[in-house]
Amino acid sequence: MTTEHSADGHAVLIAGAGPTGLTAACTLLQQGVPVRVVDRRSGPATAPKAIVLWSGALEVLDRLEVAGPLTERALALAGASYWSRGRRLAAVRFGGLPNTRFPGPVCAPQPVTEELLYQRLLQLGGDVAWNTEVREVASGADGVTVALAPRDGGEITAERADWLIAADGMHSTVRGTLGDVAFEGATYGRDFLLGDVVLDAAGGSALPEREAQYHLTPDGVLVVVQLPGGGHRVFFDQAAGTRTDTPDLAELQGLLDARGPGQWRIRDLWWSSRFQVHTKVASAFRSGRVFLAGDAAHVHSPAGGQGLNTGVQDGYDIGWKLAAVVRGADAALLDSYQAERRPTAVRAVANADRQTKLWLVRNPLVRRLRDLLLGRLSRSGALERRLIPELAQIDLDLSASPAVVDAMDSAPGADAAARPGRRLTDAVIDAVHGTKAATLHGYVASGRHTVLVFDDGSAGDGPARAAEEARARLDRALADVLLVRAHRLGRPAPAAPGYDVAELAASENARPAQAVYVRPDGMTGARVPVDGSAGIGAFLAGVPAAHAPSRDLPGTR
Numbered sequence: 001m002t003t004e005h006s007a008d009g010h011a012v013l014i015a016g017a018g019p020t021g022l023t024a025a026c027t028l029l030q031q032g033v034p035v036r037v038v039d040r041r042s043g044p045a046t047a048p049k050a051i052v053l054w055s056g057a058l059e060v061l062d063r064l065e066v067a068g069p070l071t072e073r074a075l076a077l078a079g080a081s082y083w084s085r086g087r088r089l090a091a092v093r094f095g096g097l098p099n100t101r102f103p104g105p106v107c108a109p110q111p112v113t114e115e116l117l118y119q120r121l122l123q124l125g126g127d128v129a130w131n132t133e134v135r136e137v138a139s140g141a142d143g144v145t146v147a148l149a150p151r152d153g154g155e156i157t158a159e160r161a162d163w164l165i166a167a168d169g170m171h172s173t174v175r176g177t178l179g180d181v182a183f184e185g186a187t188y189g190r191d192f193l194l195g196d197v198v199l200d201a202a203g204g205s206a207l208p209e210r211e212a213q214y215h216l217t218p219d220g221v222l223v224v225v226q227l228p229g230g231g232h233r234v235f236f237d238q239a240a241g242t243r244t245d246t247p248d249l250a251e252l253q254g255l256l257d258a259r260g261p262g263q264w265r266i267r268d269l270w271w272s273s274r275f276q277v278h279t280k281v282a283s284a285f286r287s288g289r290v291f292l293a294g295d296a297a298h299v300h301s302p303a304g305g306q307g308l309n310t311g312v313q314d315g316y317d318i319g320w321k322l323a324a325v326v327r328g329a330d331a332a333l334l335d336s337y338q339a340e341r342r343p344t345a346v347r348a349v350a351n352a353d354r355q356t357k358l359w360l361v362r363n364p365l366v367r368r369l370r371d372l373l374l375g376r377l378s379r380s381g382a383l384e385r386r387l388i389p390e391l392a393q394i395d396l397d398l399s400a401s402p403a404v405v406d407a408m409d410s411a412p413g414a415d416a417a418a419r420p421g422r423r424l425t426d427a428v429i430d431a432v433h434g435t436k437a438a439t440l441h442g443y444v445a446s447g448r449h450t451v452l453v454f455d456d457g458s459a460g461d462g463p464a465r466a467a468e469e470a471r472a473r474l475d476r477a478l479a480d481v482l483l484v485r486a487h488r489l490g491r492p493a494p495a496a497p498g499y500d501v502a503e504l505a506a507s508e509n510a511r512p513a514q515a516v517y518v519r520p521d522g523m524t525g526a527r528v529p530v531d532g533s534a535g536i537g538a539f540l541a542g543v544p545a546a547h548a549p550s551r552d553l554p555g556t557r
Helices: 019-030 055-063 067-072 110-123 173-178 249-259 303-326 331-359 364-380 382-392 440-444 462-473 537-541
Strands: 002-006 012-015 035-038 079-084 087-093 132-140 143-150 156-161 163-166 183-201 211-217 220-226 232-239 264-282 290-292 429-433 449-455 479-485 500-504 514-518 524-529
Touching: 012 019, 012 143, 012 156, 019 035, 019 055, 019 110, 019 303, 035 132, 055 067, 055 110, 055 303, 067 110, 079 364, 087 364, 087 382, 132 173, 143 163, 163 173, 163 303, 173 290, 183 249, 211 249, 211 331, 211 364, 220 249, 232 249, 249 264, 264 331, 303 331, 303 382, 331 382, 364 382, 440 449, 440 479, 449 462, 462 479, 462 514, 462 537, 524 537
Parallel strands: 002 156, 012 035, 012 163, 079 211, 163 290, 449 479, 479 500
Antiparallel strands: 079 087, 132 143, 143 156, 183 232, 183 264, 211 220, 220 232, 429 500, 449 514, 514 524
């Protein structure tokens, strides 16, 4: 028997309480939108699984107030090295990525990330209905009906919500019920094994410290990464179907002896897994009022640690966009989710696939060419310059997105540092009124909609009037306005502006007079010149937070 009832006033239902679903839920709750989260598991993850977080995901977690406690429990990784025939071929350094508060990756087992996101969810007033699985989904023009059932049996209930986010993993029930979304890709013809272990070294052979080592051998790969709190993760591939049981210490030690330096011993093993690796991307990330995110939308090789990172950013992207729409923005904003996130996922999957194929080269001649190329790219710095920005996922080009508008595309003096569809370039600012932020990135790091009005002294009182109009029309629960004046303009700050005021700290950071909309994800969404003749009204109409809420929603925290 199925009992139907409403989703208790929740605008959004989220299937899956892993990192992706929890990120989406926290984003929505932080912006005042009620959610209901269900998960078929009995509680948060305990298996370590993914362990690396890159800059893009860390910035998302920072907006949710999770990055601080996470980095305290994580290990900052200093670099990676590639080895073949006992020689170190190449290396890349981490920690030098510019234009971000998180210039390098950290190692943190997935349960730590989930634990902190779950704690944040509870702080925001949310919760998870554990042991609850999705059975069927019906998406209509005015909402979604989801059949839910207790995992251990019991009455099926049909709940309704305005929108559904499917973050229920690679074997997504939601995706399977849609019927019109294919999961396209392939499966590697190798099995993969990993173990979290305590290693001992003998004979002067040093263990990896704060780095990932890739040992590329004719029989397969060995990856070794130091873990926070002690121990290392070891990762291998082997012929598919060799064994089906959980890897034990003896099997892992045998592979380590064959592929490592020969003097490492596993003293303890506390977790291991054997699995297949798939490279698949959903043909669509949206079907009506249903959105796919994380592993429900794309699965990767573990190379480069891209899966969890891409999923966290999926969850944040659909979270802030749904929050804007629920609070009154044009629903067309949601068209940008697939337009932006699917190409990003395709690139991440392809990047991980290229790295994995690099591991699995068997032909001796191709191996020599690969080793030679890696060495040359490493010595020239090209490997580091190309690889790290790809893995960090902060230098995205979203200029083709339907959610991006550029009214200064052909205007003289258009600002490359605030190009719509690209990440806002940081700059040092001196606070004058209303903010303690010391940089533009620091100002926009809260995950709110932001209008930056730059005043270079060329547009009279146009910038100040634009800032006043923006502050009057924006939803103050969701948006901020910062008037950024060129340093030493010689004009006093407004006594009680109702918006924040700062000065660019150095003349070389001067920006032309313009209003710039910065989205909650730190990307520039739109800009318009502020010259006294161009009104800001049309510009503000495209800022989601400028719309009045469409329903009675609680305020943000």
